[in-house]
Amino acid sequence: MPKLNKQFVDKLKPVERDTLYRDSSVIGFALRVKPSGAKTWVVQYRNKAGRTRKLAMKNSSAATPDEARRWAKTTLGQVAAGRDPSAERNAELGAMTVAQLCDEYLTAAKKGLVLGKARRRKSPLTIATDIGRINGHIKPLLGQMAVKAVTHRDIVKFLDAVQLGKTAVRRVKDKPRQGALPAGGPGAAARAVGLLGGIFSHAVRRGYRDDNPVRGVQRPADSVRTTFLTxxxxxxxxxxxxxxxxxxxxxxxxxxxxxxxxxxxxxxxxxxxxxxxxxxxxxxxxxxxxxxxxxxxxxxxxxxxxxxxxxxxxxxxxxxxxxxxxxxxxxxxxxxxxxxxxxxxxxxxxxxxxxxxxxxxxxxxxxxxxxxxxxxxxxxxxxxxxxxxxxxxxxxxxxxxxxxxxxxxxxxxxxxxxxxxx
Known part of the structure; x- marks a missing residue:
């Protein structure tokens, strides 16, 4: 068996059928090559029930052999500790995403099950504003993440991205019916994170996760507009x-x-x-x-x-x-x-x-x-x-x-x- 390093990968020749190359030093680490030339790093192992499992590395095409080897060692270490990474991946793929949580939150809000100021049901105007922030900021940046996988650090990165205007949309001159377009800056970031905190509080109430990752995130002071007419x-x-x-x-x-x-x-x-x-x-x-x-x-x-x-x-x-x-x-x-x-x-x-x-x-x-x-x-x-x-x-x-x-x-x-x- 070869050692799966850069030199070996660079010398690989085209194959006529799916081929699996196993590493000589890390047992269970392998490289799968397709006739199309696509390459995928995988690990193969037996779980606690004795069943054989294969797990592919995410973004394999962008990983170097050294990065793939480190990933394989980490994954096989999890197996040795009694975990089943393949089952965890499948559970994650089937888990509720942030986008799905947002949709459920809005449905609940429209039914009066989400309370706003003074413990009153949210008004249609407030819900419309929430929809704009969800579609403009939250879904583009966090929508595909599993609800349970979101961390405090992810929220901080979200806050920074909105502040820097990465989700801002410029109004197209002379184009009608554009409505309220997402904007960036400290104010937009503070309000988006505030809404996100409410959405994750909803997730905690429904038992989708045990904690709120927004708690403790320091939001920028919302800009107060002082311009008024004389x-x-x-x-x-x-x-x-x-x-x-x-x-x-x-x-x-x-x-x-x-x-x-x-x-x-x-x-x-x-x-x-x-x-x-x-x-x-x-x-x-x-x-x-x-x-x-x-x-x-x-x-x-x-x-x-x-x-x-x-x-x-x-x-x-x-x-x-x-x-x-x-x-x-x-x-x-x-x-x-x-x-x-x-x-x-x-x-x-x-x-x-x-x-x-x-x-x-x-x-x-x-x-x-x-x-x-x-x-x-x-x-x-x-x-x-x-x-x-x-x-x-x-x-x-x-x-x-x-x-x-x-x-x-x-x-x-x-x-x-x-x-x-x-």
Missing amino acids: MADYRQLGAALKAAEAEGESRNAVDAVRLLALSGCRRGEAASLAWPEVDLTRGMLRLSETKEGYSLRPLGRPAVDLLAARPRHAKSEAVFATESGAPYRDLGRAWDRIAARTTLRGVTLHGLRHSFATTANALGCSEPTIAAMLGHSRGTITSRYVHHVDDVLRAAADRVAGAIARAMAGEKPAAMNDRQGD
């Missing part, structure tokens, strides 16, 4: 919206941006807003599904007037309905076009929500009032406040929305705190 910026935005509408921009887009600016709603809340959730008489939104669960929001008079002037689709309850009746879904690209008409940089649609809160603060609104207007769940105090001080909330919403509306109309602001002036 009154001068609001005047720019108002002029841009007026010009965009005059030049044929979708009314859905223009009105949706105005509503976000005047109400502090989240983008997804506006996009999915339905007429049964709108109470124009009392100046309220009764949102059935938000990140915080059911949410009651006061509307200032300018926001009420905006919604009252909206046309209604004959066959759809969507406030921002397309001709087919489906909810309008192209707000992100429309915002890019509108913002390009201004000198504003770094302001996102979510930044309009931050700006609403900043304006409210500049007008002297208290933190509980601002939290209630934005629909933040801050414990029982805010909950009681929302349900028992409706008139106060509406008055506050009138002040904030009124100041923003006047600025967007080009009027000079009344006296405000320094940061919101000109």
Whole structure:
């Protein structure tokens, strides 16, 4: 029998049928060669039951003879210790993968079996965000791994890869309907690892593994966007919206941006807003599904007037309905076009929500009032406040929305705190 080294492998001649060359020094170590020229390193052994087993080395074509020899010695050492590497490989191949775990997690979340903030079931908007992170980051990097095989180190490598943008997707210019595309950076990595921790907690609860490999992984601080609109910026935005509408921009887009600016709603809340959730008489939104669960929001008079002037689709309850009746879904690209008409940089649609809160603060609104207007769940105090001080909330919403509306109309602001002036 030859010694399976580089010199022997380099001198191998083509074979007419599958041929197994056994090593002279490591019993059980062999090289299988096919007529096609494909070479596979294998070990052959008997398990504790006395049955003969063969195990092929993964990625054999890329392994050197020395690497294959080390692998064979390690594998045969496991056999000597009473293990059955071939059976373990087969069990691993049949085990649940991270991709399958993610699918099960999402199915459970849609049924209300996965709880989010304040132990509430996850909202459809949150689940949609989870799907984006799973498809954009988790499945590409970890999807094929067995759930039981994932280690703390694998999670750290995942975190680094997302931070470095290895899963980021660039938006293609002028290509419609791209939706939310995966992004890289510390914020994306922190949120993806946070979701991954929840997914592996689900695995622990279901008995798929005994521990959570995400536990103890140090996540980067999520980047907090501090860009907000001043009154001068609001005047720019108002002029841009007026010009965009005059030049044929979708009314859905223009009105949706105005509503976000005047109400502090989240983008997804506006996009999915339905007429049964709108109470124009009392100046309220009764949102059935938000990140915080059911949410009651006061509307200032300018926001009420905006919604009252909206046309209604004959066959759809969507406030921002397309001709087919489906909810309008192209707000992100429309915002890019509108913002390009201004000198504003770094302001996102979510930044309009931050700006609403900043304006409210500049007008002297208290933190509980601002939290209630934005629909933040801050414990029982805010909950009681929302349900028992409706008139106060509406008055506050009138002040904030009124100041923003006047600025967007080009009027000079009344006296405000320094940061919101000109």
